[in-house]
Amino acid sequence: MELTEAEFLRCYNVSLYEKPSFTVDLVIFTVRDEQLRVLLVKRAEHPFKDQWALPGGFLDLQCDDSVENCAMRKLVEKIGIRAPYLEQLKTYGSRERDPRGWTATTVYFALMASNSISLEKDQERVRWAPVQGEGVDKALAFDHAHILADAVVRLRSKLEYTHIAVHLLPEAFTLPELQQIYEIILQQPLDKSSFRRRVVQAGMLEEIAGKLRDGSGRPAQLYRFRDYDRKTFFPRSISRYAR
Amino acid sequence: MELTEAEFLRCYNVSLYEKPSFTVDLVIFTVRDEQLRVLLVKRAEHPFKDQWALPGGFLDLQCDDSVENCAMRKLVEKIGIRAPYLEQLKTYGSRERDPRGWTATTVYFALMASNSISLEKDQERVRWAPVQGEGVDKALAFDHAHILADAVVRLRSKLEYTHIAVHLLPEAFTLPELQQIYEIILQQPLDKSSFRRRVVQAGMLEEIAGKLRDGSGRPAQLYRFRDYDRKTFFPRSISRYAR
DNA sequence: GAAATAGTGTCTATCAGACATTATGGC
DNA sequence: GCCATAATGTCTGATAGACACTATTTC
Numbered sequence: 001m002e003l004t005e006a007e008f009l010r011c012y013n014v015s016l017y018e019k020p021s022f023t024v025d026l027v028i029f030t031v032r033d034e035q036l037r038v039l040l041v042k043r044a045e046h047p048f049k050d051q052w053a054l055p056g057g058f059l060d061l062q063c064d065d066s067v068e069n070c071a072m073r074k075l076v077e078k079i080g081i082r083a084p085y086l087e088q089l090k091t092y093g094s095r096e097r098d099p100r101g102w103t104a105t106t107v108y109f110a111l112m113a114s115n116s117i118s119l120e121k122d123q124e125r126v127r128w129a130p131v132q133g134e135g136v137d138k139a140l141a142f143d144h145a146h147i148l149a150d151a152v153v154r155l156r157s158k159l160e161y162t163h164i165a166v167h168l169l170p171e172a173f174t175l176p177e178l179q180q181i182y183e184i185i186l187q188q189p190l191d192k193s194s195f196r197r198r199v200v201q202a203g204m205l206e207e208i209a210g211k212l213r214d215g216s217g218r219p220a221q222l223y224r225f226r227d228y229d230r231k232t233f234f235p236r237s238i239s240r241y242a243r
Numbered sequence: 244m245e246l247t248e249a250e251f252l253r254c255y256n257v258s259l260y261e262k263p264s265f266t267v268d269l270v271i272f273t274v275r276d277e278q279l280r281v282l283l284v285k286r287a288e289h290p291f292k293d294q295w296a297l298p299g300g301f302l303d304l305q306c307d308d309s310v311e312n313c314a315m316r317k318l319v320e321k322i323g324i325r326a327p328y329l330e331q332l333k334t335y336g337s338r339e340r341d342p343r344g345w346t347a348t349t350v351y352f353a354l355m356a357s358n359s360i361s362l363e364k365d366q367e368r369v370r371w372a373p374v375q376g377e378g379v380d381k382a383l384a385f386d387h388a389h390i391l392a393d394a395v396v397r398l399r400s401k402l403e404y405t406h407i408a409v410h411l412l413p414e415a416f417t418l419p420e421l422q423q424i425y426e427i428i429l430q431q432p433l434d435k436s437s438f439r440r441r442v443v444q445a446g447m448l449e450e451i452a453g454k455l456r457d458g459s460g461r462p463a464q465l466y467r468f469r470d471y472d473r474k475t476f477f478p479r480s481i482s483r484y485a486r
Numbered sequence: 487g488a489a490a491t492a493g494t495g496t497c498t499a500t501c502a503g504a505c506a507t508t509a510t511g512g513c
Numbered sequence: 514g515c516c517a518t519a520a521t522g523t524c525t526g527a528t529a530g531a532c533a534c535t536a537t538t539t540c
Binding site for chain 1: 261263264265302304308309310312330332333334335336337338339345347349404479
């Protein structure tokens, strides 16, 4: 006789299959001091003790309802605030990537404004490392250098045709500030006029009436991002370089 | 006294953390009979017994060296050949998605030419279901309808600015055939002249000297994809529709 | 007014869309 | 020659890049 689904579930042994260890890691980007930076932590435990690594850790099946929840929880633990932008990057899983054996990690990447973070606390074990090319000038634990490179490529690529750069700035920002973010991450100067046309015509920004930001020259108009839910998509990529 | 890394690894208990069940699922696309189709299998076991689902299954820590290896193994098991294109889509993990409890699945999507597959074997339990909109006209097990929708969106999106459609055709194909693939998946007619300019100028194709394909009218020039490793990237998206 | 920075205007090259025209096969 | 389909040519509109120019602030 066939089992009903309810009967089947009562008898089902969850531990039937050997499972890999499962972790969630984070690539948290910000732009500070005219550099793209990524949050690194020094590992407190073996393996790779005292080496720099991406923040992350094991899933907690009791308190994490989903992988994304887990990523948000770890983000809050590490930097104390919810990131305005969190996106799943990729899952890396193999027998070799961790000396303890078969592991898989789902990596998320987050963007945040540098004014919402503090660089200072515990510089010895937590650091915002500048990104040079597609990595940092430190050796990273596990396959984290490879993961970081993938994240940098994804970030540059998404910058070309979406609005995600606004998440690297505070709520109110000027167009020159936004352009500088693009220039820093894409590592090339952009034409002011073309840049403005592009973002204004995309309709993604809203002037903050009357407010201006001071500097040494003419003050710049403040804008805010119009709709964090809407997906801006530029029909042409921002730089001509082939990828 | 501190443990060395070697000592630590000897004592390390891999089962310390409770792990979610981990599976790999596949969204395998092809174009056949002028329709985008996806491979579905009827589940033999509970849960969701006898419902249609994406092919997939548990990771085998013994024989799978990596998640990607596992996806390739399952692909070969299901359709008997290596797919010319396999890309990781996303990882879905939560407590709710499977009645047996906390599970995570890493989903890959594959493209293949319809001439390399057989539609006939075991129609009762394996089927190439036509994709309508962003799904199929069957209820799917687990969160597979949601996963399939994500895969269709990703496929359409990548078609706009990359060359991946060539993987849906046999090695030798004509430009009208390639254009038809785009039209079927993007669900809109494309201008012949613009389409040709686009793919020819991208430099991704190579004429197969002298070979022509017959039809009722003038025979079309055969082409093949120049370099399966190179990344073609169209600087503008192919259709004007905003996403 | 000079310096500095913000913002605008204009010209041009490029390319997609539209569509007409030519080419080449079968019958 | 006729039909069907492949392939090319041409015109136009949109827009990115380049760069000159104007605007508004501080000193």
